Amino acid sequence: MRIDVMKTYKLYIGGAFPRSESGRSYELKDKKGNFIANPALASRKDLRDAVVAAKAAFSGWSHATAYNRGQILYRMAEMLEGRTEQFVAEIKALEGVSDSVARKQVQDSIDLWVWYAGWSDKISTTSGGTNPIAGPYYNFTIPEPLGVVGVIADEKESLLGLTRGLAPVITSGNTAVLIASERLPLSAISLAEVMATSDLPAGVVNILTGSKSELIPWLASHMEVDGIDLSGADKKLDGEIKKAGTENLKRIYRFEKDASLKRILSFMEYKTVWHPIGI
């Protein structure tokens, strides 16, 4: 009988897979109570490192061509497709769902990555434009990515929860710090492996596993975090998160639909440029 090679589930920060600087981890069991893994219990310091990495990656990623970003997101869908079995197994183990339900979730996630991949070079067309101002000026408005966006993964669907949070944020050129589901962190770390092999530049997505109640307050009050998708957080925390976010006027939203342009635009800013017309 062959002994399995078990995976060490670590964090994903700046394109690397470190353990928590705190040295902490927590025990994760499947629905039947069998040991699965010891994911890292990320600390405040890990979160700050993740924000530093995200901030450093912003200039390059936001100035990459939209075509390039779209191809990289599509490449992630390709990688996901090839690793379907791995994700199905992890979803089944933690969510306790049937093979077909788990498979459907993986397929839906892949399709959602593809949907958001195609948006990257259309956002400015649908949501920007020229403005007919009353004077001899050329005037146009374009949406630009916000900066570093915190994404809180939900506790219901491991992989789909990550996809609907991350894909709309990064397709426009933002970089992200994801706080993974506490109960369902395996897909998050496996998704990091997908990112690491999809030409996604280091630091564009950073993934932390651990205690949400410990990490969310630090994310909400961090002055270099520009926005938060709190769809995956407990609704009871909305007020607290928003209050902490007012210190730098973070853009903080909760969304209902998986596939929506609103998810993209909420983490963009409109820039309007004027120039005189004349000879």
Add this chain to the structure above:
Amino acid sequence: MSADIFEYAPAPESRAIVKLNSEYGLFINGKWVPPQSKKKFFSINPATEEVLARVSQGNQADVDKAVKAARAAYNKVWSKTKPKERAKYLFRIARLLQERAREFAVLESLDNGKPIRETRDVDVPLSAAHFFYHAGWADKLEYAGYGDNPKPYGVVAQIIPWNFPLLMLAWKVAPALATGNTVVLKPAETTPLTALLFAEICQQAELPAGVVNVVTGDGATGAALVNHGDIDKVAFTGSTEVGKLIASSIADRGIPATLELGGKGANIVFDDAPIDEAVEGIINGIFFNQGHVCCAGSRLLLQESIVDDFLTKLQSRMAKIRVGDPLDKNTDLGAINSAAQLSKIKELSESGTKEGANVWSAPCSLPNKGFWYPPTIFTGVTQAHRIAREEIFGPVLSVLTFRTPQEAMEKANNTPYGLSAGIWTEKGSKILWAAQQLKAGVIWANTFNKFDPASPFGGYKESGWGREGGRHGLAAYIKGAK
């Protein structure tokens, strides 16, 4: 400075066109009502310190009454008014504002202290244009990109500042009404009069009672409005400090806010700029409206190779700015809006000197009465100086220098604000490159301080949430659009 080449004869606009009441009530449910607080305060002319009128101090009970009126008007009338009819009310308001434009311009100059040249040519015509523009949207909202069936929030609380009293009213009220909301408006404490005159316009337009309510008062009145339990949305223009307080106070309540807050705009002049035009642009960028402009170009970034020549020209131009009677048609720079604002400007300017920058003010004579500050620049300013970091909101320009375009971008973006920026160069590719790098919601290239109802306005970072104007500004008043 030597004597002026041309002496200007006084050319005062007549104030006879304005008929002020000595006292004003609150405008609630289409009627003038006395304040339940039984308290009044004076609105004065900052250029002379004369009392213009006694105005009501709205308290919590007054705010409650106004919100109830707005709610009833929303439920019973406005939400049932057909969009094309809503549009016609807004068109009417636009036309009435145009008809009474001079009256509004003179009153705005009296109450605010800004020159008649600006109220006549900028504030009032742009206010009318905002209503005209948004009127047309009222029955076309399904084309605006916010779904097939865009819905209003309901009752909107709107709090506006003293720097553009009527224009900020128009920026707030026009889109709110066009999208089908009703409004409770709280004008600034020091400049309530054009909002009260606007209430008359609503009556003349036969706007249904309660659709627009005006509750005057101070910060406590504004707080009572924001904290009222039956408002569906907050729209605020003012300081970043107060904006954060508002954001914090509504965090638990799940109602959205639009915030147009402060700025510390960089106006960047490259060595290949059209220098004479740039000098005019810098002047307009900081001295327009006494510098009481959130998007003012209050930090001048000059490329090192042109510093001496540019500053000589700038100072020579500053010396020709005519400071004085706001009602004089030749006046360029009017009065500072209040004693409180004047002391804030003085305090920050003193910090500039204390921290080691060099101050220079235009040699102009200031009137004895009223609140005045001369056009002033600081050179030798570093990024650490308070005058490079804090919003002065007065006619004070801080001059910094740079060597490379990259350095200019770094300095321009080195602020928690992100409202406006200016670029001066003849090179097209450099303009587009700089416009891409700058973290600001409005970029003026080879121009500055231009506004239009079709052009979205609003800030990045701590300059606020959302946009006003254009298709993008409509999102602020359509439920679920943002």
